[in-house]
Amino acid sequence: YGDFDFNDMVVSAEREVITDADNDVRFVKVKAVVKAAGAGMAQGWALELTGITPGDVVGVNGSNVAGNVMTLGGNGTENGQTNAVIPVFDNFNNIINRAGGAFFNTIAGSPTGTCDTVTVMIELKKSSAVQIGDLNYNFFSFRSGDRSHEIHEMGDMPTDLANMTLFGTKMDASDLNNGESYVSVDGLPWAISSSGNAYPTEKTDMVEAFLKLAVWAQSGGSLFLDWHTTATEGVFRNSTKIY
Numbered sequence: 001y002g003d004f005d006f007n008d009m010v011v012s013a014e015r016e017v018i019t020d021a022d023n024d025v026r027f028v029k030v031k032a033v034v035k036a037a038g039a040g041m042a043q044g045w046a047l048e049l050t051g052i053t054p055g056d057v058v059g060v061n062g063s064n065v066a067g068n069v070m071t072l073g074g075n076g077t078e079n080g081q082t083n084a085v086i087p088v089f090d091n092f093n094n095i096i097n098r099a100g101g102a103f104f105n106t107i108a109g110s111p112t113g114t115c116d117t118v119t120v121m122i123e124l125k126k127s128s129a130v131q132i133g134d135l136n137y138n139f140f141s142f143r144s145g146d147r148s149h150e151i152h153e154m155g156d157m158p159t160d161l162a163n164m165t166l167f168g169t170k171m172d173a174s175d176l177n178n179g180e181s182y183v184s185v186d187g188l189p190w191a192i193s194s195s196g197n198a199y200p201t202e203k204t205d206m207v208e209a210f211l212k213l214a215v216w217a218q219s220g221g222s223l224f225l226d227w228h229t230t231a232t233e234g235v236f237r238n239s240t241k242i243y
Contacts (some may be wrong), residue, residue, distance in 0.1 A: 001184070003205065004188075005106075005202060005203055006203065006204045007037075007199045007200055008041070009037055009039065009043045009092060009141055010036035010105075011034055012032070012033045012034075012197065014031045014032075014149075017132055023131060023132070024128075025134070026122055026123065028049070029121050030088060030118075030120045030122070031118070031119045033116075034092045034095060034096050035197075036043065036243065037103070037106075038103050038202050040102060040104035042093050042145065044070070044090035044091055044141065044147075045087075045089055045140070045141050046086060046139070046140070046141075047085070047138065048086075049083060049085075049136065050136040050137075050157075051083065052124070053082070053083065054075065054081060054084045055125075056084060056128040056130065057076070057086075057122055058074050058123040058125055060086050060120065060123075061120070061121045061123075061142075062119045063089070064090070064094060064101055064116075064118045066094060069091065070241045072087070078161070081159055082160055083138075083159070084122075087120075090201060092144075095118060096113055096114075096115045097115065097116070101112075106243060107202050138159075139152040139193070139208045140191070141191065148163035151190045152181065152191060153193055154182050154190070154191075157176070158181070172190075173185045182229065189217055194229070195228070195229060198243070199242070200241055200243065201243045204242075205240040208238060209237060209238055209242050210228060211235065212224040212235075215227075
C-alpha cells in the first residue's frame with residue numbers, strides 16, 4: 001500500500017481513432033504527458049489492444065523507448081504477447097524535466113516541472129477489418145527496472161509477460177480465476193482512469209483527498225461515478241490535500 005497517494009505516476013492522455021471509407025480502423029493515435037511522478041522507482045506506460053494481435057499491426061511510430069526495457073518486434077509491438085502491446089514510454093525519467101527535488105509535481109509550492117509530449121501512432125492492417133467497437137484499451141504501467149511488474153486498472157487482465165506470482169500477495173486480493181484483478185484487500189484499485197485532472201499531494205492517502213473514492217471502488221464503479229470531477233468541498237474532496 002505504501003502511502004496510497006496515487007501520484008507515483010499521473011499521465012494525461014488523449015486517444016484518436018482514424019477510420020477509412022469502410023469504417024475499418026486504420027490508425028490509433030495516443031498522445032501522453034506525464035503530469036506527476038511521486039515515486040523514486042522509474043515507470044513506463046503501455047497499451048494492450050485486447051483482441052488485436054501483433055500481426056494486425058503494420059507499424060508503431062513515436063514510442064519513447066530506450067530499448068533495454070521492452071523487447072520489440074519489427075512493427076514496434078512487444079514480442080512474446082498474444083495481444084498487441086504498444087509502448088508509449090518505457091521510463092518517465094526520459095521525458096520529464098524536473099524543476100528540482102526527488103518528486104515531480106507532487107509537493108504543493110515547489111517549482112513545477114514539465115514533460116515532453118509523446119505521440120504514438122499505431123497503424124492497423126486493412127485486412128484485419130478492425131472496427132471502432134473492437135477496440136479494447138488496456139493501458140498499464142510497469143517498472144522500468146522489472147518489466148514483469150505491471151499495474152492495470154481494476155478488472156483489466158495482465159499481459160502475457162506479467163509476473164503472475166505477485167497476485168494475492170501482501171495487500172493484493174486479486175483472483176484471476178474469478179475475473180477479479182488488480183484489487184486490494186479493501187476493494188480498492190491500484191490504478192485509476194478518470195476524466196478529472198486532480199491528484200493528491202505527496203504522501204496523502206487518496207481516500208482522504210477524494211472522499212467518495214472508496215465507496216465508488218467498493219461498489220464496482222456503480223456509485224458516485226462523479227467522485228473525481230465533482231468539487232464539493234468536504235463532501236467529494238478535501239482541497240487541502242489535492243495538488
